[in-house]
Amino acid sequence: MDVSVTVNGTHQSHDVEPRTLLVHYLREVCGLTGTNVGCDTSSCGACTVHLDGESVKSCTVFAAQVDGQSVTTIEGLADTAPGDGMHPMQRAFMECHGLQCGYCTPGMVMAAVSLLDEVPNPNEADVREGLEGNLCRCTGYHNIVKAVLSAAEAGA
Amino acid sequence: MIPAAFDYIRAASADEAIAALAEHGDEAKLIAGGHSLIPLMRFRLATPSYLVDIGRLDDLTYVRDAGEHLAIGALTRHRDIEVSDLVMSQTGLLAEATRSVGDIQVRHRGTIGGAIAHGDAASDIPAALLALRATVVSKGPNGEREIAIDDFFSGFLETALDETELLTEIRVPKVPDARWSFQKFNRRAQDWAIVGASILLDGDRAGVGLVNMDSVPTRANAVEAALAGGADAAAAADVAAEGADVPSDLNASSEYREHLARVLVRRGLEAAGRA
Numbered sequence: 001m002d003v004s005v006t007v008n009g010t011h012q013s014h015d016v017e018p019r020t021l022l023v024h025y026l027r028e029v030c031g032l033t034g035t036n037v038g039c040d041t042s043s044c045g046a047c048t049v050h051l052d053g054e055s056v057k058s059c060t061v062f063a064a065q066v067d068g069q070s071v072t073t074i075e076g077l078a079d080t081a082p083g084d085g086m087h088p089m090q091r092a093f094m095e096c097h098g099l100q101c102g103y104c105t106p107g108m109v110m111a112a113v114s115l116l117d118e119v120p121n122p123n124e125a126d127v128r129e130g131l132e133g134n135l136c137r138c139t140g141y142h143n144i145v146k147a148v149l150s151a152a153e154a155g156a
Numbered sequence: 157m158i159p160a161a162f163d164y165i166r167a168a169s170a171d172e173a174i175a176a177l178a179e180h181g182d183e184a185k186l187i188a189g190g191h192s193l194i195p196l197m198r199f200r201l202a203t204p205s206y207l208v209d210i211g212r213l214d215d216l217t218y219v220r221d222a223g224e225h226l227a228i229g230a231l232t233r234h235r236d237i238e239v240s241d242l243v244m245s246q247t248g249l250l251a252e253a254t255r256s257v258g259d260i261q262v263r264h265r266g267t268i269g270g271a272i273a274h275g276d277a278a279s280d281i282p283a284a285l286l287a288l289r290a291t292v293v294s295k296g297p298n299g300e301r302e303i304a305i306d307d308f309f310s311g312f313l314e315t316a317l318d319e320t321e322l323l324t325e326i327r328v329p330k331v332p333d334a335r336w337s338f339q340k341f342n343r344r345a346q347d348w349a350i351v352g353a354s355i356l357l358d359g360d361r362a363g364v365g366l367v368n369m370d371s372v373p374t375r376a377n378a379v380e381a382a383l384a385g386g387a388d389a390a391a392a393a394d395v396a397a398e399g400a401d402v403p404s405d406l407n408a409s410s411e412y413r414e415h416l417a418r419v420l421v422r423r424g425l426e427a428a429g430r431a
Binding site (some may be wrong): 001017018019021040041042043045048051054055056057060061062064065067111114115118129130132133134 | 157158159160161162163164166187190191194195197198207209211235258259260261262264265345346
């Protein structure tokens with residue numbers, strides 16, 4: 001079936017099997033491998049992308065369901081913010097050392113940006129609860145939370 | 157895993173969805189947010205030949221004040237319910253239970269109708285709707301009908317919905333002055349409840365719904381009767397597991413679940429102000 005999606009601002013149209021999951025569409029059809037597959041069961045959040053600006057787990061969405069909608073992945077995030085090629089959330093993760101192995105990072109960053117859209121001035125508890133759908137198996141949560149709070153303070 | 161192959165049908169209206177169900181019978185499944193169905197399809201526990209996508213039926217996405225009750229469209233997403241001023245002020249228990257579903261990404265996709273139609277005893281929403289004594293509205297080839305929430309859950313992952321019916325609306329009685337509590341015990345954030353309890357105290361009337369204490373979402377009839385008879389929180393909670401056919405699995409034995417139900421109901425009653 002034909003699926004048309006705006007991915008990172010670019011119109012994409014492909015013939016895909018109805019059972020194609022959005023994460024596989026992004027990685028294998030669009031070639032955008034920044035979105036990771038972790039648990040594959042909507043638990044870990046590594047595959048988090050934005051669908052019409054809101055965080056979703058792309059392993060639990062069919063590409064067919066998002067026909068006509070707009071998807072942003074980690075590759076397109078910087079384009080949504082003015083500056084030098086890095087979104088303020090990405091810079092905050094870098095400055096606060098909000099990553100260890102880095103596998104969960106794309107999903108964490110996408111979830112965090114969506115969280116600040118909905119809760120612009122979060123406290124630490126808001127951030128920890130807001131990121132409950134993203135697992136970091138290095139257990140590096142402390143600096144991740146610091147990064148999100150710092151990005152919020154900077155008005156990301 | 158990758159789901160088994162299926163044909164995809166996007167419904168442009170409720171009637172189109174009902175027509176597709178009528179044509180394909182039990183070979184077809186409705187998909188809304190898909191956050192119960194897609195995991196089942198990925199494990200190949202569900203292998204529908206046709207998927208009828210109702211996700212774009214925006215006229216089934218609403219929260220309205222309908223006088224005595226709130227009318228909530230079946231396709232209203234969890235996230236929209238948990239932040240709705242109407243839901244928070246008129247049926248606060250539902251907002252609280254909704255907030256405990258999955259995580260924010262899941263709540264951006266999952267819908268209240270999907271959570272109920274899935275009929276899962278481990279889901280948080282049905283227990284809250286039992287405590288609130290909600291009514292479900294469905295639409296089929298023969299028109300609309302109302303189903304009391306107590307008649308809706310008919311067996312393990314089974315509901316009173318006919319295979320050609322679409323769930324359209326949930327009617328939740330307004331209880332602005334009620335006191336309530338939602339208690340959930342799980343091992344990790346975002347996990348399903350091992351046991352949960354929804355407590356609603358509205359004047360003389362009590363509603364108590366339990367999560368994961370039977371093969372279907374369950375009303376704690378014995379607790380409600382004890383409260384009506386004037387029992388205090390501890391005495392009423394003592395009968396929390398009465399009459400339930402309590403499941404046993406790798407997370408908890410049935411005895412442990414019974415213990416949890418008594419503790420959570422007591423905590424919930426106390427949190428809602430019952431001495």
